[in-house]
Amino acid sequence: MVDLTHYSGAVIDRAAERRTDETWVAARLADPESRFIPVWRGHSLINDLGTTDAVLLTGAEARGFIDHATVAPILLGMMNGHALFAIDISYLDDSEAALLGGDGHFAELYGVATQLVRDEASLLSHAAWLVQWAQKHHHCGTCGRPTAPAHAGHLRRCTDETCGALHFPRTDPAVIVLVEHQERCLLARQRGWTGRLHSCLAGFVEPGEAAEEAVVREVIEEAGVHVHDVRFHATQPWPYPCSLMIGFFAQANDSTINMGDDELAEAAWYSRDDLRSADLDIELPRHDSIARRLIDDWVARG
Ligand SMILES: [Zn+2]
Numbered sequence: 001m002v003d004l005t006h007y008s009g010a011v012i013d014r015a016a017e018r019r020t021d022e023t024w025v026a027a028r029l030a031d032p033e034s035r036f037i038p039v040w041r042g043h044s045l046i047n048d049l050g051t052t053d054a055v056l057l058t059g060a061e062a063r064g065f066i067d068h069a070t071v072a073p074i075l076l077g078m079m080n081g082h083a084l085f086a087i088d089i090s091y092l093d094d095s096e097a098a099l100l101g102g103d104g105h106f107a108e109l110y111g112v113a114t115q116l117v118r119d120e121a122s123l124l125s126h127a128a129w130l131v132q133w134a135q136k137h138h139h140c141g142t143c144g145r146p147t148a149p150a151h152a153g154h155l156r157r158c159t160d161e162t163c164g165a166l167h168f169p170r171t172d173p174a175v176i177v178l179v180e181h182q183e184r185c186l187l188a189r190q191r192g193w194t195g196r197l198h199s200c201l202a203g204f205v206e207p208g209e210a211a212e213e214a215v216v217r218e219v220i221e222e223a224g225v226h227v228h229d230v231r232f233h234a235t236q237p238w239p240y241p242c243s244l245m246i247g248f249f250a251q252a253n254d255s256t257i258n259m260g261d262d263e264l265a266e267a268a269w270y271s272r273d274d275l276r277s278a279d280l281d282i283e284l285p286r287h288d289s290i291a292r293r294l295i296d297d298w299v300a301r302g
Contacts (some may be wrong), residue, residue, distance in 0.1 A: 005236035006113070006288035010122035012077035012084060019075060019152040028083035029066065029073060035082060036062035036073065037127040040097045041090045043106035044124040052115035054124050055104050056084070065089050071134040074153030076126055086127035086153075088135065110240055114288045121288065125239035130154075132241055133169045140165050174243045175214045176202035178294040179227055181252035181269065185298055186223060187282065188267035198266070198282040199291045202245070211246050219250065223267050224258025227251060233297065236290040247290045249298070272302040 018024055028034050035056040038045050045055040057065075062085075066073055071088035078084070089097070097106055109128055113121045130153060140147050140158035142165040147156035158165040178200045179186040187198040203218035205211055212230045219227050227250035236245045257267050274280060276299065285291040 004118065005234055005290050005293055006118050007121050007125045007237045007239060008235075009118055010077075010126060011119050012079045012123070012126075014077040015075065015083075016154075019154055020150075025075060025152045028075065029085070030059075031083060032059040033082045034059050034085065035079070036066075036085050036087045037076070037123060038062070038065070038087055038089050038100065039128050039131040040092060040100075040106045042108070042128060042132060044109050044112075044128060045101060045104055046107045046112055047104035048112075049103055052112055054116065054120040055101075057087075062087055071131055072149045072153055074127075074130045074134065074149075076123070076130070084123070086131050088131045090135070114286055122237075125237060129237075129239045129242055130169055137167050141167065170242050171237075172243045173205040173211065173246060174202060174238075175205060175211050175218060175246050175248060176200050176290055176294065177215045177219060177227075177230070177248040177250050178233075178298050179219055179223075179225060179250050179252050180298070181255050183302065184255075184269035184271050185275075185295070186225065186252065186257070186267060187270055187295075188223065188264045189282075190263055191265045193265070196281065196283045197285065198268075199285045199289075200294055202291070204243075205246075212248070215248050215250055219252075221260055222263050224256070224260050226253045228253060233294060234290060236293070238290070245290045247294050249294070272299050275299050 038057055047053045047055045065087055069088050070091055073085040073087045076084045076086055109124050137147055137156050140163060143160050143163040145158055145160040147167060148159050150157050156167040188201060189198050201219055201222050205214040215230045216227055219225050229251040231249045233247045233249055238245045255269060259267055284295060
């Protein structure tokens, strides 16, 4: 069994092998049993009557929006035998979106994600991720001509026959690492973070770089700490907007910290007892983040 992080582990079958069958996709779009996740200007539709839940529209509820959407519906997959699509309704104005919301409301996923069960956070993340990608790829990055969706929205193809470039959804790999030295771990606060929030060090993987190399580089750049024994732990899709966080543990060569590139405001070493203490004077990352997962798993090990 894979040990899942928040935003992963959706209950859908992605049905990747069926996306290319346009007849099948059209039939799913017309099927009254299909369901639709609306995305409005990057916001997800949430019902907060008692518990916080994702709202799925029926085919009848979604019908009018499908015809007007600037991004064609994107097939997320099959759930309980029925198709599930993401639809972009960003063209609605504020009052129209509020009306559609009914008993719920459109909210930024980041603001409500910790209140959602993992499966629903995963579905809303998946929908918002693909819609924002499609919105930003109406034109070909090679020749500038318009693109058109294919494979039920999972591919955009340049409409210029000579060019014909294919554009696929974007995922940006980033590393995040809990650095350890003699039973203490390194946590830091970035400049610009409010309050006392401290977290693991993180950064994007650069072109031509292995994730393990990015770990070594980022820790040196940010904290001046040299690490070895870089060990993979878990990954997490992080939809703000399109990262794949790759989580590691690493051992520091020594405990000297030299904050280098002005990214960090504070950095220090914390023992397991420090992190378990009621008197801990720093704030730990959100429970939906892989940063918190790395910290919690490290604390539980000792
Ligand atoms: Zn092109």
